Amino acid sequence: MSVSLASPTIPTNRAILNLAWPLTLKAMMLHGIVVIDAWLVSALGEPALAAMGLAASFGALLLGVLAAFANATQIRVAQAFGTGDPVNLKTAFVAGMIISLVVALIGLVIVWALAGTFIDHFAHTPWIAGEARSYLSVFLWVVTLEAVGQCMGSYFNGCGKTKAPFLSYLVAIPINVGISYALIHGHFGLPEMGVTGAAVGSAVGALARVLFLAVGFLGMTGGFRNVAGWRNTTLQASIRRHLAFSLPIAGTFVSNTVANYVSTLLFVKMTVNDFAAMTLIQPWVMVAGTFSISWAMATGIAVAQLLGRDCRGPELDTFLRRAWRGALIAAGIVALAFFGIILASGTLYGNLEAGTRAALLSFLPFLLILPFPKGSNAMCGHTLRAGGDTLYVMNIFLAAQWLFRVPLTALFILYLDLSVTWVFALFLAEELVKFPSFHLRLLKGEWKRGLADD
Incomplete structure (x- = not known):
């Protein structure tokens, strides 16, 4: 080998x-x-x-x-x-x-x-x-x-x-x-x-x-x-340890999938134009944001390798500061992509009604800001996971989705009858809610010792 x-x-x-x-x-x-x-x-x-x-x-x-x-x-x-x-x-x-x-x-x-x-x-x-x-x-x-x-x-x-x-x-x-x-x-x-x-x-x-x-x-x-x-001495013990590490990551995905599905069912209750606008923009949010998320994932791979080499001091902090600057650039590229997508929506979807185009245009201010907290949160999440702190990352996602975004989506649509702009703004608000918990946990630094404890 x-x-x-x-x-x-x-x-x-x-x-x-x-x-x-x-x-x-x-x-x-x-x-x-x-x-x-x-x-x-x-x-x-x-x-x-x-x-x-x-x-x-x-x-x-x-x-x-x-x-x-x-x-x-x-x-x-x-x-x-x-x-x-x-x-x-x-x-x-x-x-x-x-x-x-x-x-x-x-x-x-x-x-x-x-x-x-x-x-x-x-x-x-x-x-x-x-x-x-x-x-x-x-x-x-x-x-x-x-x-x-x-x-x-x-x-x-x-x-x-x-x-x-x-x-x-x-x-x-x-x-x-x-x-x-x-x-x-x-x-x-x-x-x-x-x-x-x-x-x-x-x-x-x-x-x-x-x-x-x-x-x-x-x-x-x-x-x-x-x-x-x-x-971990035996294969069985190794599988148990690997599973304990993996389950919170899988749980995060399942929770996100279910939360998005529930949100989509709520979007159906909006007007046809508003629902169409949400249906059109969500795939673009996922696709355009892939580069920023991949930068965070690549940073997580590098951090995991560094922790495996027992690199936990100033060198690791220097690397993260440098990688974070790259993440900000990646977020800026994604924001520009969103800008182009919204401006070109009339060409991309030539038969859109005026109400749908107006709804898409109203998303633009939030789309220009969204990549920055979302990308920074992703950097925190992948870095914390690299140190083994997967359960904490899952808990942040669960709390933000089920105690904040989904209930407010239901409130905004079913009871307050707010415009689709306010509903879409919850995607940005969710990232802002997660921001303090992610960054304070990262700055605390206990994740650096997770692999050593393992």
Whole structure:
């Protein structure tokens, strides 16, 4: 096995950028799995698209949960990489892989038990229900393969090699598009499978991604065949420790997903124009903000590596101050992107009514400010997680979502009947509520000793 030890130098902002940009593109491509299927299926008409969308909601949720656990594995690998100990690296990877596969299995069982009833209830016609069931039965293979692929990708990311997972998607996406297109429409002598063909293409693309990563992983580690022992004495103890670290990160994701879903149900109660404006802006907030979040994630990887090297003094503080300046620049870029999106909304969506355009324009002042506290909070969150303070980070998110944003969203819409501008302002207000708790915890510095205690 060949494992490169962490560099003794403190990472520069250029090094963080080299980590961040592949993470950004990889995140967009992960979201693109379902987006590509929807784009290809749209040629079959609205009923086919409805069937795919109904089934894909389950797949997207499972992929998101797996991504949360993979993020935890990424941090554990980065900590282990910092120590330079192959036993620690093997422990982080194997424990993460076992947990990922178990989580995927639990998710598959739940979907198998509940999805059919859900689909039959919400599908508009029996044909849509049948197509949704068929699509989901194949797409669950994508979930299984991604359980493996995301964990291997986390190993590369934790070791600072973020380009490998990005390249794996560059391999997978053309395969996905080509096979999906051929199977949806029955080209090149292949059977015409309709909606299900898109799921088959996604599964084959996911398999290609896993094989690409597996080749690189075996070449980098030799499969840890010559590494004996486990960090926490036994594999069982290592898995328990890894799970205790991972669950708050997964809990944060699930809470955020549910909070956003509840908020969307509340948005439905607004006027059509206001709901349309919220529907249009939310994906842009997610996509445009990916770079800023990826910068914070890359900083977290670097911090975890530094803590693994027992770097907890002035050098670490100097690195964080420098990385924070980079985060402010990233936030400024995101703010400019929001500015351009809002100004171009009339061109991007040519048939928007005047009320919808006015609502989007009213969001602009908040969008110009939002990236700065959101990016700084993300820096705190990923830094605290790098030191093992995952439970505290989860508690901040839970409190801000369920004690602040969701109740106020309900109050503003259902009782006070405030404008959509006030409702959207809660996204900024939520970040401002989290700001003191995150930054005071970071300045307190106890997170620096978390890995040592572990």
